[in-house]
Amino acid sequence: MALTDSAGRWMKDRLSDDPDIKETPEKSAKRLAEAIEKLSAEERQKNLQHLRAYSDLYYQGRHNMAVPKEMTEELKRLEERAQRLNTVDRARAVVQQFGGPPSEQSLHEALERSQLQRAQVQQRPVSVEPRAAAQQQVRREAAGLRPDGAAQTPKAPAEMTPAEIAKEARQLHGRFQQLSARYEGASGEQRAEIREQMQPVVDRERELRKEFIGRLKPEVTQDRVPEQSIGYGR
């Protein structure tokens, strides 16, 4: 039956004179598969859309039949290949942006920048304008510091009563919500700073959660620092 269908299509293709249909979609798919690596993400998308439309036109239009399963599968394979190639292209740009292939130096630089950033936070002056002072207060609280700037050693969760854990978790969640609200309207640079402030809140909340697993309200245990967006991900 398949052979008869195929022969019938071949015959009709020979006799038809449609300027929009010049070859079978299988041939077009093969050509696209060969060229897909060299295309840009935009061109890949454009060619795939074209192939899908061409396939519909050929089978459903000229031959009045459903697109064969093999062709649908080939289109799916090409789509997946294009997505993977797009991801690799973006990954290549990220590696380039971060200084090329990673070595020991990449790790040293990250450690150095972290130490520098921590030192800068600790060295910030205390007497500042009212608004900045309020911001620092939030930052100090998030970092687990007392209002005078001295380090406040948080109580170990194991030594806390369930009520104390629940109270602190609620406070942390409240603080996280305040920071989230500020994050929404913040610029790129401010966002990085707010993420830094969120991290100790989330870390402490995670510590409490481990001790009090399953007994905190779900909304209190789902605070996460928003991901930094650089246009590349899984």
Add this chain to the structure above:
Amino acid sequence: MAEPKTERIFTPEEFVDRVAAVLPELVASERFRLLTYARAWADVSYPRRLPLELDNQLQELEGAWL
């Protein structure tokens, strides 16, 4: 433009292991940066398909730290 590196380049697997070891010492922005770097390096090194074990390892780290 970044200076060319003279040190030995990590394989994606080595880099993920080393990143996992230093993550606790980093600030949040650097954690994000290194984990993005590690995934990007893995994707560039395995353009056809990411090995499942490596992908799982990266996902575990991302889930725990991001």
